[in-house]
Amino acid sequence: MHKRFLMALLLSALPAFAATDNQWFLAESTLTYHVSHPLHQTEGVSHAAKGKGVCHAGQCEFLTAVPVKSFDSGDSNRDLHMLQVTRGGQFPMVVVRTRLPESADASTTIHADLEVQFAGQTVKYSQVSFRQVTQGDEIRISGTIPATLSDFKIDPPSLLALPVKNEIPVRVEMTWQKQK
Amino acid sequence: MSRKTWKVVRCVSVLAVSLLCSTQLEGQIASGMLSGTVTDPSGKAVADAKISVKNVVTSQSAETQTDSVGHYNVPSLTPGDYEVSVSAEGFSTNVSKVTVAAGAKQSMDFVLGGALSLGDLGISQDQAQGSAQDQARLNKRSHMLMLHQRLGLIDTIPLVATVIAGTGAGGKSTSSSDRYLHLALGSVTGDLYFLSAYYAIRAPKMPGEPVRGEIRWHKALAWVHGPGMILTPILGAIAFDEKSKGEKVHGIASLHGPVAIVTAAAYGAAILSVTFKF
Numbered sequence: 001m002h003k004r005f006l007m008a009l010l011l012s013a014l015p016a017f018a019a020t021d022n023q024w025f026l027a028e029s030t031l032t033y034h035v036s037h038p039l040h041q042t043e044g045v046s047h048a049a050k051g052k053g054v055c056h057a058g059q060c061e062f063l064t065a066v067p068v069k070s071f072d073s074g075d076s077n078r079d080l081h082m083l084q085v086t087r088g089g090q091f092p093m094v095v096v097r098t099r100l101p102e103s104a105d106a107s108t109t110i111h112a113d114l115e116v117q118f119a120g121q122t123v124k125y126s127q128v129s130f131r132q133v134t135q136g137d138e139i140r141i142s143g144t145i146p147a148t149l150s151d152f153k154i155d156p157p158s159l160l161a162l163p164v165k166n167e168i169p170v171r172v173e174m175t176w177q178k179q180k
Numbered sequence: 181m182s183r184k185t186w187k188v189v190r191c192v193s194v195l196a197v198s199l200l201c202s203t204q205l206e207g208q209i210a211s212g213m214l215s216g217t218v219t220d221p222s223g224k225a226v227a228d229a230k231i232s233v234k235n236v237v238t239s240q241s242a243e244t245q246t247d248s249v250g251h252y253n254v255p256s257l258t259p260g261d262y263e264v265s266v267s268a269e270g271f272s273t274n275v276s277k278v279t280v281a282a283g284a285k286q287s288m289d290f291v292l293g294g295a296l297s298l299g300d301l302g303i304s305q306d307q308a309q310g311s312a313q314d315q316a317r318l319n320k321r322s323h324m325l326m327l328h329q330r331l332g333l334i335d336t337i338p339l340v341a342t343v344i345a346g347t348g349a350g351g352k353s354t355s356s357s358d359r360y361l362h363l364a365l366g367s368v369t370g371d372l373y374f375l376s377a378y379y380a381i382r383a384p385k386m387p388g389e390p391v392r393g394e395i396r397w398h399k400a401l402a403w404v405h406g407p408g409m410i411l412t413p414i415l416g417a418i419a420f421d422e423k424s425k426g427e428k429v430h431g432i433a434s435l436h437g438p439v440a441i442v443t444a445a446a447y448g449a450a451i452l453s454v455t456f457k458f
Contacts, residue, residue, distance in 0.1 A: 039456060050301040056269075063296035065303055075393025077325075077454075080386055084322040089315030093308055095298070099221070115221065160333075160455065 022102070023179040024062070026051030027138070030173040031066055033147075036165040044071035044082065053176065055102045064096045064174075068118075085157050086119045094118045105139060108132055114145065119152040130172070137178040145170040212280035215253040216288040218246045218266055225250025226292055229268035236261040236277075259284075266290045272297060317384050324383035331376035332451065338369040343444055350419070350429065350437060359423060366413060373409050377402075394453050401450040408443025415439055 029049040035042045048070035053062040068088035073079055083089065095117040104110045111127040130143035148166045149156050156163040218229040231252045234241040237260055246252045259282040267273040271292035280286050298308045342365040348355065349362035380402075391399065415436035419429045429436070 050303065052296055052300050054295055056295075061296055063298075063301065065298055065301055065308075067307070073393075075395055076389055076391050077395035077398075078393065080318070080389060081322055081325075084315075084318035087315060088310070089318045090310040090312055092310045093298070093303070097221075097296075 022053075022055040022060070024051075024053030024055075024060075024139075024176045025179055026064060026174060027177045028175040029064075029066075030171075031071075032171040033071060034169050034171070036167070037159055038162050039159060042073050042078065044073040044079065046070040046072070049174070051174070051176070058102050060100050060102050060104070062096075062098050062100070066094050068092055068094060081157060086152070086154055088119075091118070091120045105132070105134060110141070116145070116147070118147075119154055121152045123147075123151045137180070139176045140174070141176070142171075142173045145172060210259060210282045211256045212259055212282060212284045212286060213253070213255045214257055214262070214264070214278065214280060214286045214288060215251070216290065218250045218252065218268070218290045218292060220271065220292055226268050226271070229266055229271075229290075229292070232265040232267075233257065234263045234265070236263055264288065266292065268292060271295055317386070321384045321386070324379045328376050328379035328383065331372055331379065335369060335372040335376060336448075336451065338365050338372065339444055339447065342366045342369050343440065346437065346440065349423075356424070359420060363416075363420060366416060370409060370413055377406065397453040398450050401446045401453065404446035405443050405450060408439055408446065412436060412440045412443055 026049060029047060029051070031046045031049055033044050035044075046066050049064055049066035051062060051064035053060050055061075068086055069079070069083055069092065071079065071082065073082070097115045098112045100110060100112055108131065109129055110132055111129050114125045114128055116123050116125065125145060125147075128143060128145055130141045133140045147168050147170050149164075149168055150166055156166060158164065214233060218226045218231075220226055225246075225248075227246055227248045227250060229246040229250070229252070231244045231246065231254065232241055233243070233254050235258065238258075240258075242254050242257070244252050244254055257280045259280055261277065261279050263275060264278055265273060265275045272295055274290050274292055276288065276290070278286060278288055299305075342362060345358065345362040345365050348358040415433055418431075418433040419436045422429050422433055
């Protein structure tokens with residue numbers, strides 16, 4: 001009698017021990033690129049990123065995409081020039097893929113290997129560190145991707161014969177929510 | 181059976197056997213093999229990935245799975261074109277084409293992409309795919325605006341020289357050489373100006389793009405220096421004529437100087453508006 005009761009209890013608990021897949025979606029985002037020129041410091045901001053994360057068997061894959069033309073530097077002429085220089089007419093999206101262990105959501109700092117597709121090039125950035133703050137089913141991450149123009153084979157634009165700096169760091173601030 | 185008959189039977193048997201052997205040999209030489217490794221984007225081997233190899237012409241297919249180290253092997257493939265499909269749980273399916281040559285051991289490795297695609301983010305194929313035409317339009321726009329910028333900057337030199345020469349050409353001065361120098365410099369300024377303006381006006385516009393930022397000032401100032409660059413030489417021609425006759429510049433011609441100064445100032449402000457952030 002006791003054995004049968006225990007078996008029934010164990011069997012009913014099995015589903016709880018089975019691995020469940022988690023899904024995440026990007027609720028909010030602010031991506032900011034920074035371009036330096038001796039006469040100008042320019043920042044372009046986008047809030048138009050879309051993202052999704054799928055966790056399976058302890059590994060999570062995240063995909064984020066943002067349209068190149070969604071970046072706003074405050075000057076439409078400059079934005080159109082940026083679009084031309086980054087081949088945004090032909091490659092309209094910036095796509096970022098990364099894989100993280102599911103346990104990473106417990107840390108305050110994560111180090112992610114990113115695969116970035118931009119301007120027709122695919123570049124890998126290793127161990128990019130991001131700060132992470134967890135609030136219930138929401139995770140806020142922030143960090144900077146150390147991108148450069150040469151990584152993506154972009155000719156540096158110039159003003160008055162002076163080119164911009166090669167470094168174009170991209171500041172990332174994102175809020176991911178667990179899908180219920 | 182007679183000896184002769186036995187000889188014939190023996191010969192035929194030998195021929196038949198040798199023909200059979202050569203056909204089998206040909207069959208053995210003719211088939212090819214496809215093998216390789218399947219990994220994930222990080223380079224880790226993917227075990228139990230399903231490999232499906234389908235002949236494009238005959239639609240005959242063969243299937244296998246990768247082993248624990250991600251390796252697969254598909255032997256005895258008839259030479260020809262094949263479509264190879266690789267799938268595994270948690271990854272997107274990878275489809276490639278390969279041509280298997282007779283007797284060849286073909287090697288083909290696969291790196292499986294992630295399970296997520298842009299479609300999962302609600303991004304359509306049209307949104308994700310750009311157009312060479314759009315890029316060409318952007319390139320033409322940037323090229324023409326670059327020419328506009330360079331000509332506009334070069335034009336500041338004869339413009340400043342014209343203004344300086346103007347001080348010697350007008351007022352109480354009676355020197356005709358100063359007037360001709362001012363006229364020549366003014367002509368060069370005007371020619372370069374209208375050439376620069378041509379590139380700015382004719383540069384392709386991007387439909388649906390609102391005008392924002394410092395560029396608005398640059399475009400607004402064009403409504404000052406543009407008409408000014410037309411009016412200044414007209415007034416200048418009248419003034420030149422009066423001076424040539426030995427008269428004092430009077431009437432509408434006396435506006436040549438002030439109009440020229442306002443035009444030059446607007447031109448300088450237009451350049452500064454896109455050079456510095458105010």
